[in-house]
Amino acid sequence: MRKLTLHYLGRAGFALAVLVLLLWSLGPVYWAVLTSFTDPRDMLSEHLSLWPQHPTLEHFAKLFGASSASQGNEVQSVWPQFSRAFVNSLVTSAAATLVTLAAAAFGGYAFVRLRFPGRDLLFGLVVASMAVPAYTVMIPLYRLMISLHLIDTYLGVTLIYVSAFLPLALWLMRSVYQSLPVALEEAAWLDGAGRTYTLVRIVLPLAAPGLIATAILTFLSAWGQFMVPLVFSPSLATKSLTVLIPEFVTRNYVDYGLMNAAGVVAMLPPVLLVIFLNRFLVRGLIAGATK
Amino acid sequence: MATVTIQKLRKNYGAIPVLHGIDLAIADGQFVSLVGASGCGKSTLLRMIAGLESVTAGTIDLNGRVINDVSPKDRDIAMVFQNYALYPHMTVAQNMGFSLHLRKESPARIDQAVKETAALLGLSNYLDRYPKALSGGQRQRVAMGRAIVRHPQVFLFDEPLSNLDAKLRVQMRIEIRTLQRRLGTTAIYVTHDQMEAMTMSDLIVVMNGGRIEQVGAPIDVYDRPANLFVATFIGSPAMNLIEGVLEHEQGLSQVRVGGQRIAMGRRIDLAAAAPVVMGIRPEHLALAPAQGLEFTLPFKVDLIEPTGAESHVYGQTGSTSIVAALSRKDDLQLGQAVHLRGQCEHIHLFDKATGARLD
Ligand SMILES: Nc1ncnc2c1ncn2[C@@H]1O[C@H](COP(=O)(O)OP(=O)(O)OP(=O)(O)O)[C@@H](O)[C@H]1O
Numbered sequence: 001m002r003k004l005t006l007h008y009l010g011r012a013g014f015a016l017a018v019l020v021l022l023l024w025s026l027g028p029v030y031w032a033v034l035t036s037f038t039d040p041r042d043m044l045s046e047h048l049s050l051w052p053q054h055p056t057l058e059h060f061a062k063l064f065g066a067s068s069a070s071q072g073n074e075v076q077s078v079w080p081q082f083s084r085a086f087v088n089s090l091v092t093s094a095a096a097t098l099v100t101l102a103a104a105a106f107g108g109y110a111f112v113r114l115r116f117p118g119r120d121l122l123f124g125l126v127v128a129s130m131a132v133p134a135y136t137v138m139i140p141l142y143r144l145m146i147s148l149h150l151i152d153t154y155l156g157v158t159l160i161y162v163s164a165f166l167p168l169a170l171w172l173m174r175s176v177y178q179s180l181p182v183a184l185e186e187a188a189w190l191d192g193a194g195r196t197y198t199l200v201r202i203v204l205p206l207a208a209p210g211l212i213a214t215a216i217l218t219f220l221s222a223w224g225q226f227m228v229p230l231v232f233s234p235s236l237a238t239k240s241l242t243v244l245i246p247e248f249v250t251r252n253y254v255d256y257g258l259m260n261a262a263g264v265v266a267m268l269p270p271v272l273l274v275i276f277l278n279r280f281l282v283r284g285l286i287a288g289a290t291k
Numbered sequence: 292m293a294t295v296t297i298q299k300l301r302k303n304y305g306a307i308p309v310l311h312g313i314d315l316a317i318a319d320g321q322f323v324s325l326v327g328a329s330g331c332g333k334s335t336l337l338r339m340i341a342g343l344e345s346v347t348a349g350t351i352d353l354n355g356r357v358i359n360d361v362s363p364k365d366r367d368i369a370m371v372f373q374n375y376a377l378y379p380h381m382t383v384a385q386n387m388g389f390s391l392h393l394r395k396e397s398p399a400r401i402d403q404a405v406k407e408t409a410a411l412l413g414l415s416n417y418l419d420r421y422p423k424a425l426s427g428g429q430r431q432r433v434a435m436g437r438a439i440v441r442h443p444q445v446f447l448f449d450e451p452l453s454n455l456d457a458k459l460r461v462q463m464r465i466e467i468r469t470l471q472r473r474l475g476t477t478a479i480y481v482t483h484d485q486m487e488a489m490t491m492s493d494l495i496v497v498m499n500g501g502r503i504e505q506v507g508a509p510i511d512v513y514d515r516p517a518n519l520f521v522a523t524f525i526g527s528p529a530m531n532l533i534e535g536v537l538e539h540e541q542g543l544s545q546v547r548v549g550g551q552r553i554a555m556g557r558r559i560d561l562a563a564a565a566p567v568v569m570g571i572r573p574e575h576l577a578l579a580p581a582q583g584l585e586f587t588l589p590f591k592v593d594l595i596e597p598t599g600a601e602s603h604v605y606g607q608t609g610s611t612s613i614v615a616a617l618s619r620k621d622d623l624q625l626g627q628a629v630h631l632r633g634q635c636e637h638i639h640l641f642d643k644a645t646g647a648r649l650d
């Protein structure tokens with residue numbers, strides 16, 4: 001009896017924890033979606049509502065429209081800026097993901113299977129660099145970027161992203177490779193395959209789940225970056241969504257509806273990417289290799 | 292068509308020596324087994340031949356060419372791993388065709404070679420399956436097929452049957468041997484199982500602690516073990532060892548064991564009073580009188596293990612435990628005291644100090 005009570009208490013506790021976690025992570029998302037469909041007049045209302053009283057698409061119209069009205073005045077459309085920043089975010093995040101992934105796929109392999117002097121020390125340093133706070137390198141990095149003429153360029157932003165996310169990606173890929181049986185590679189060498197061919201044809205397909213996880217992680221980190229584009233993307237040439245959206249705040253008026261509509265659209269690429277890549281995260285790929 | 296010659300081969304892992312100078316010559320088409328206790332360096336030797344481990348000192352020579360520094364992919368040596376190491380993301384056909392594909396053979400040629408090999412191994416119906424959908428025995432065959440299909444200079448096997456059940460093991464060992472004979476490819480086979488080594492090999496290499504103890508045809512190694520290690524390692528149940536002291540009388544030698552003297556019927560070249568070890572295989576002991584020069588041992592029965600065809604009877608002679616493989620008809624009782632008899636010429640004599648064979 002006592003045991004049963006404990007059991008139910010345990011389950012209730014577990015359910016509560018899940019609920020809190022869901023509220024914690026989905027709450028803000030829900031609030032953003034809600035606000036993006038809420039009539040501006042309701043937004044200022046006294047009582048909080050969990051459902052739009054008068055659902056409206058006006059914020060999205062303002063976001064996507066060629067021109068729009070705000071409080072009766074004709075205002076300039078935000079679409080040219082928004083679309084440009086959207087493309088900027090996509091380009092820099094995708095480029096950073098591809099470069100990071102390629103470097104981590106080959107570099108991680110080298111850290112596991114190749115022997116060279118100082119290998120473990122080097123890897124330790126790479127991992128240790130994750131502990132360096134970004135703020136401390138901002139100023140030297142800025143001067144470096146200026147002297148390289150890379151401020152406000154895709155290349156510059158991408159390079160900074162790669163340098164920031166590569167250590168974690170390397171670490172992840174290294175653990176993935178460490179968990180793969182070396183006998184498969186040895187079999188391939190004896191079959192006549194060289195190092196690179198073995199890596200590409202035998203190792204990478206088996207490391208695919210790790211590669212995908214690394215890709216998702218890198219893309220999400222890049223997509224959500226605020227500080228780097230804030231500093232290194234002063235103009236719309238490379239400005240990202242994360243920097244643009246808060247600029248919708250004008251001196252006299254905070255357009256919550258527009259900001260949240262933009263935020264909701266900004267959430268779509270990462271969500272779609274995760275859904276798309278998740279399909280390839282097949283488990284048990286290694287099953288049957290041995291024994 | 293390949294000969295493998297290994298000279299003064301050494302391997303250190305860091306400061307730890309693992310192989311202490313291996314010399315071995317393998318003729319074309321021979322099936323050679325490496326046997327020895329766990330950790331004696333069999334896999335290390337095999338992997339050095341494959342090129343998967345570097346050579347610390349000495350040479351490995353394939354067809355007269357030193358291959359110490361040739362990379363594994365250029366050695367044209369195939370290896371069957373203990374855990375098979377099949378490529379899990381490739382079908383059986385792709386697994387077997389991988390090496391041919393790498394050699395840039397035409398797809399038609401690859402297809403034909405894979406089909407022929409699959410037929411040979413009874414895998415024709417499984418070509419489109421992935422390894423995870425195969426049984427252990429089938430995976431084992433695919434691993435074999437991957438090695439066979441490319442007609443390499445040398446096959447290397449590292450305990451390929453140790454993951455299979457006893458019945459399948461016997462079946463596969465016959466298949467491997469038959470196949471190897473038919474293909475005529477030189478093969479080096481590592482095993483724990485001395486039964487496999489005895490039945491399959493042209494040549495047995497008995498290793499111990501990174502050294503070769505004896506090389507020879509299975510029967511020769513069985514009949515004339517070079518030292519105490521080989522004597523006890525080869526044969527099951529293991530050879531009985533009885534300690535004694537050597538004596539010479541009228542040009543012939545005898546061994547004093549306890550109160551009795553056992554004639555050797557031959558002259559042993561060792562100083563009198565030297566401590567020696569007599570080795571007698573269990574199947575050379577019987578209750579019936581032996582032919583020729585005979586010895587007898589007092590024996591008290593402790594345990595009887597019927598194996599079907601014969602019984603292994605464990606017991607004591609003096610203070611030494613021994614075992615005899617006796618006929619079931621002998622019908623002994625536990626605790627019974629009898630005399631075991633044997634032929635003096637079946638006695639192996641070893642120097643106790645060095646362990647070396649004395650005649
Ligand atoms: N990478 C390594 N570093 C250090 N020592 C090693 C390494 N690989 C093997 N050894 C040692 O070398 C010795 C021989 O190993 P090896 O694997 O060749 O033995 P084996 O005869 O194949 O044994 P088993 O029958 O158990 O497979 C062992 O004592 C082992 O501990």
Ligand SMILES: [Mg+2]
Nearest residue numbers: 333334335449
């Ligand atoms: Mg081994």
